[in-house]
Amino acid sequence: MRIIAFVALCFNLVFSFGISVRTVPYFVSTQWLSEHLNDKDVVVLQVGFSRNEYKYGHIPNARFLWFNSLAPSNPDLNTEMPAVAEAKNVLESLGISKDSKIILVFAGQNVTTTTRMLLALTYFGFGNQIGLLDGGLEAWKSEGRDVVKGISEVKRTSLTLNIVPDVITDADWVKQNLSNPKVMIVDARTKTFYDGNGGGVARQGHIKGAKNLVYSSMLDSTGKIKSKNDLQHVFDSVGVAKGTTIVTYCHVGQQATLVYYAAKYLGYDAKVYDGCFEDWNVRDDSYPVEKVEKKQ
Numbered sequence: 204m205r206i207i208a209f210v211a212l213c214f215n216l217v218f219s220f221g222i223s224v225r226t227v228p229y230f231v232s233t234q235w236l237s238e239h240l241n242d243k244d245v246v247v248l249q250v251g252f253s254r255n256e257y258k259y260g261h262i263p264n265a266r267f268l269w270f271n272s273l274a275p276s277n278p279d280l281n282t283e284m285p286a287v288a289e290a291k292n293v294l295e296s297l298g299i300s301k302d303s304k305i306i307l308v309f310a311g312q313n314v315t316t317t318t319r320m321l322l323a324l325t326y327f328g329f330g331n332q333i334g335l336l337d338g339g340l341e342a343w344k345s346e347g348r349d350v351v352k353g354i355s356e357v358k359r360t361s362l363t364l365n366i367v368p369d370v371i372t373d374a375d376w377v378k379q380n381l382s383n384p385k386v387m388i389v390d391a392r393t394k395t396f397y398d399g400n401g402g403g404v405a406r407q408g409h410i411k412g413a414k415n416l417v418y419s420s421m422l423d424s425t426g427k428i429k430s431k432n433d434l435q436h437v438f439d440s441v442g443v444a445k446g447t448t449i450v451t452y453c454h455v456g457q458q459a460t461l462v463y464y465a466a467k468y469l470g471y472d473a474k475v476y477d478g479c480f481e482d483w484n485v486r487d488d489s490y491p492v493e494k495v496e497k498k499q
Contacts, residue, residue, distance in 0.1 A: 318460040328365035399494030411491035418458035
């Protein structure tokens with residue numbers, strides 16, 4: 204009876220206080236998607252820079268999500284979060300409703316463009332209703348599963364977006380927390396850029412005190428996400444303790460989102476510095492940058 208009462212209490216908490224539960228896996232297997240592809244609330248979005256690639260071949264019922272529609276650029280910064288009105292229009296045009304279970308698919312090796320879309324959808328309130336197809340379109344095709352051409356017709360919906368602002372942060376918040384032992388700044392770029400060798404930017408190197416956790420270390424040799432144990436080992440290797448808030452950044456806000464999503468998968472509190480190093484390195488010296496000193 205106590206167990207039944209506890210379960211009932213959990214359900215009451217969910218419905219009374221709006222505690223959301225994950226409705227799709229963080230990383231969706233091809234088998235899971237195959238079994239749920241025709242569910243009325245499942246929406247598959249193939250992310251890309253060009254609709255032509257989508258037209259050439261996509262998972263049945265998949266819709267095309269243009270990367271720049273949810274990651275616009277401006278004269279100062281690339282790959283920023285869109286305005287609410289812009290995002291609302293895009294998501295409604297894709298037929299997304301408040302109950303949609305959204306599976307994002309990447310083609311080729313474009314995993315970080317797709318995790319950037321996951322970040323945007325989390326920001327706009329779909330965090331527990333979204334998942335990434337593990338291995339992307341290539342994994343789907345390698346198993347001989349159906350691929351179709353053309354453009355899928357979509358019925359427009361109407362949405363009210365619920366913003367989750369803590370998904371991203373800015374330079375001032377990062378600056379204020381550089382010495383906070385409960386916050387770890389994580390640089391998702393390759394070691395060359397982290398060390399300060401290249402990049403064509405005003406100040407080469409990395410945010411002072413940041414740890415280097417390269418985005419590609421989240422994936423195995425096949426392009427799929429590593430096991431939880433292997434991922435945890437990667438995070439442990441740079442000293443990320445549980446209870447720590449992880450703030451990821453990269454060049455412009457793509458690579459960092461893969462590390463962010465892996466961190467959430469492992470149960471960390473995480474956010475993305477949306478301006479990334481593109482924003483930080485052009486500021487004054489009160490936003491410190493350091494290099495890795497070369498060994499003599």
